[in-house]
Amino acid sequence: MADYKIEEVKSFDYERPEIKNGYTDQTLYVNLSDDAIAVKPVAEKTKQTFIGGRGYNLWLLWRAVSADTKWDDADNAVCIASGPLGGTPVYPGSGKSIVATLSPLTGSVMDSNVGGYFGPYLKFSGFDALEIQGKSDDEMIVFVDGVEGRIHLFKSEGLPDDAYALSSALTEHFAKGKPRNISVVSAGPGAKNTLMGCLNFSWYDNKRKRARYKQAGRGGIGTVFCNKGIKALVARWDSVTLDTNSPADKEALKEVGKLHSREIVALDPKQNEMSVIGTTHIVTIMNDYDTLPTHNFRYGSHPEAPNLGQAVYRRIFDPGFDGCWMGCTVACSHGIKDFVPMTGPYAGKKVFVDGPEYETVAGCGSNLGIFDALAVVEMNFYCDAYGLDTISVGTSIAFVMECYEMGLIDASHTGGLELYFGNRLAALELLHQMARGEGFGKIVGQGVRRMKTTFARDYGADEKILTDIGMESKGLEFSEYMTKESLAQQGGYGLALKGPQHDEAWLIFLDMVHKLFPTFDDKAEALHWFPMFRTWFSLCGLCKLPWNDIVPEDNKDTDEPAKVMKHIQWYARYFSSVTGRKVSADDLIPMSEAVYNFQRIFNLRMGYGRRAHDTLPYRAVGPVTELEYESRQQRYDEVLKDQFKLDIADKSIAEKVALLRENREAEYRKLTDAVYKRRGWTSDGIPTQATAKRLGIDFPEVLDVLKQAGVDR
Amino acid sequence: MITVGGQQLPWSEGMTIADILADLDDGNQYAVVRVNDQYVSRPNFGKTRVPDGAQVFLIPMIAGG
Numbered sequence: 164m165a166d167y168k169i170e171e172v173k174s175f176d177y178e179r180p181e182i183k184n185g186y187t188d189q190t191l192y193v194n195l196s197d198d199a200i201a202v203k204p205v206a207e208k209t210k211q212t213f214i215g216g217r218g219y220n221l222w223l224l225w226r227a228v229s230a231d232t233k234w235d236d237a238d239n240a241v242c243i244a245s246g247p248l249g250g251t252p253v254y255p256g257s258g259k260s261i262v263a264t265l266s267p268l269t270g271s272v273m274d275s276n277v278g279g280y281f282g283p284y285l286k287f288s289g290f291d292a293l294e295i296q297g298k299s300d301d302e303m304i305v306f307v308d309g310v311e312g313r314i315h316l317f318k319s320e321g322l323p324d325d326a327y328a329l330s331s332a333l334t335e336h337f338a339k340g341k342p343r344n345i346s347v348v349s350a351g352p353g354a355k356n357t358l359m360g361c362l363n364f365s366w367y368d369n370k371r372k373r374a375r376y377k378q379a380g381r382g383g384i385g386t387v388f389c390n391k392g393i394k395a396l397v398a399r400w401d402s403v404t405l406d407t408n409s410p411a412d413k414e415a416l417k418e419v420g421k422l423h424s425r426e427i428v429a430l431d432p433k434q435n436e437m438s439v440i441g442t443t444h445i446v447t448i449m450n451d452y453d454t455l456p457t458h459n460f461r462y463g464s465h466p467e468a469p470n471l472g473q474a475v476y477r478r479i480f481d482p483g484f485d486g487c488w489m490g491c492t493v494a495c496s497h498g499i500k501d502f503v504p505m506t507g508p509y510a511g512k513k514v515f516v517d518g519p520e521y522e523t524v525a526g527c528g529s530n531l532g533i534f535d536a537l538a539v540v541e542m543n544f545y546c547d548a549y550g551l552d553t554i555s556v557g558t559s560i561a562f563v564m565e566c567y568e569m570g571l572i573d574a575s576h577t578g579g580l581e582l583y584f585g586n587r588l589a590a591l592e593l594l595h596q597m598a599r600g601e602g603f604g605k606i607v608g609q610g611v612r613r614m615k616t617t618f619a620r621d622y623g624a625d626e627k628i629l630t631d632i633g634m635e636s637k638g639l640e641f642s643e644y645m646t647k648e649s650l651a652q653q654g655g656y657g658l659a660l661k662g663p664q665h666d667e668a669w670l671i672f673l674d675m676v677h678k679l680f681p682t683f684d685d686k687a688e689a690l691h692w693f694p695m696f697r698t699w700f701s702l703c704g705l706c707k708l709p710w711n712d713i714v715p716e717d718n719k720d721t722d723e724p725a726k727v728m729k730h731i732q733w734y735a736r737y738f739s740s741v742t743g744r745k746v747s748a749d750d751l752i753p754m755s756e757a758v759y760n761f762q763r764i765f766n767l768r769m770g771y772g773r774r775a776h777d778t779l780p781y782r783a784v785g786p787v788t789e790l791e792y793e794s795r796q797q798r799y800d801e802v803l804k805d806q807f808k809l810d811i812a813d814k815s816i817a818e819k820v821a822l823l824r825e826n827r828e829a830e831y832r833k834l835t836d837a838v839y840k841r842r843g844w845t846s847d848g849i850p851t852q853a854t855a856k857r858l859g860i861d862f863p864e865v866l867d868v869l870k871q872a873g874v875d876r
Numbered sequence: 877m878i879t880v881g882g883q884q885l886p887w888s889e890g891m892t893i894a895d896i897l898a899d900l901d902d903g904n905q906y907a908v909v910r911v912n913d914q915y916v917s918r919p920n921f922g923k924t925r926v927p928d929g930a931q932v933f934l935i936p937m938i939a940g941g
Binding site: 451472477672676 | 881882902905907908910913914915916917918919920933935936937938939
């Protein structure tokens, strides 16, 4: 390893507060412009309204920025928080960190959640959240040493650029012989040279004796991190027990934690085997139901998709216990050891690859027409090491491949890269260029929205077709589900706060296959309830997988199987036992609703958050081309005849494509109306003052934003 | 014999997943079934034969990412 230098710029001693019922009731503030370090108390009103996690991040960010702040302004903040339940070792999925910032891709608020140990270690070190403002010309390391009760700012030189080597180097540097006490947050060169940078959050794998990592992928948070001059964040904490989070009722917590943990141990082997194959089982299932994106979301299945499915990854994942937080029995964070990349700076060297998960397999595999599992693993490895979001990378490369095949761009634009679907070496070379900020990769690294402008303005490409096939909404690239046949999932993507990411409302299977939302009202209700409940996990520092990926055996016989009410009741008990705030299952949605609406109003404040921003590219709604229509002609003909009651006997394919588009776009508008109404918003998608008051977010500055938008009631 | 959701059932030559589910009261609820290590979705239930001795797991729901 090259020599490196880490030099202290400032240190700040603090008295670590006793954690009480999952909270420290203070946050840590760092400004890299002037090396300021401060501890801020959390007001009781903030705690009651925003709960923690994403809620705290949004409140800190709201106060840090103004309506004019841009992502690369010094005032923009990167906020990271756990949550009151975060760091609990006996309840599965309790180690999530949540990150928020103003996004370079969307210009508005972005949130992303991630495993690893940083969030819990930050809290146990004395802080419910960390807020970093300002910028430095140096490569800065912020070290939160909870063991010593000291914050250090270091400037560094000569450390590795990529997250794979950097996580290891810093873990070793700060560990003092106990690497499990260290968690590192880092990005990488790709985050610096594109707008789609991710953050890597590490944890130490004792069995394999190595630092491993998970990613806060979406929206370019890693790009903001690099723009601030942050090389890494490091947290140090010692042992974690049930008492570390100081639960209000330890016995009740043990009891409910045991119930959920044991159920997972008993049922995961009978259900999705996530502790063996992660989320890779979803690949072939989506393929079977024509919802696996292939060839830039043109189609939903491909005969070679099983080459990317669980049967392959079952063989190549390194067996072992792979929880990204202590004691999590889902343990789905699998990896591949002794992988040897064929390209790039690690070509020919053995590396450990964390992943892949479903989204990466679909985004960097099927959606690029690449059905080679090892090529996907290599894309996964380099995206992580470079600090790039596998979803935005996959969806962006899929877009340029379709543009290339359609003749909208050619080799003179791509620097000679022949970017046809399935060309894995070209895809990998493009990824390396993106990380270096060179060649055509520099353009692709700006994301789909900016590429559409560049291709139309500079290359003369047809703007209308670019709009139809460029898979972004609000500036964020789509995650990896093909939504043409699920109106509810179209809403799940188009009406999401930050853009088309499935963590808010993954309804595609419940809607399309289980047929649980047959009417508009059913879909609108689902697009209220599911985003709200999923938000709750991000307030508390939890992973959503234990909620509904492994379900009780009698769940199917309950009134609302999609909600998995038994688990929701357990979550209410979990929340009560840690925080001492007695809640029932019915109380969880209003908690999220306050934060969810606040985030919507935050979007409005930043110039977004209206109906005009909740749009979708038509590729997400129906077939753009005649070729797509013809590939599923029987299905689309039936939709026109049976659902829309149209006589299509004499219609050409082109006419049928147009008719389907007219009717499906009308349905999406109708759904939008129904969802806005259900959420208590105006017809322009803005929460009313009455909604803000009902939810307790009627702060004067919030009401000012609504009034300025013309919402006076 | 095969095992379906923990219950032992007699096996017959040519038996498909659709045949097994047809004999269950709630067989129409399942969109995905696992036969040993293989995940099979409803569109393929009728054409997927179940071998003798198979462990058949009825996957209650696919909840996704």
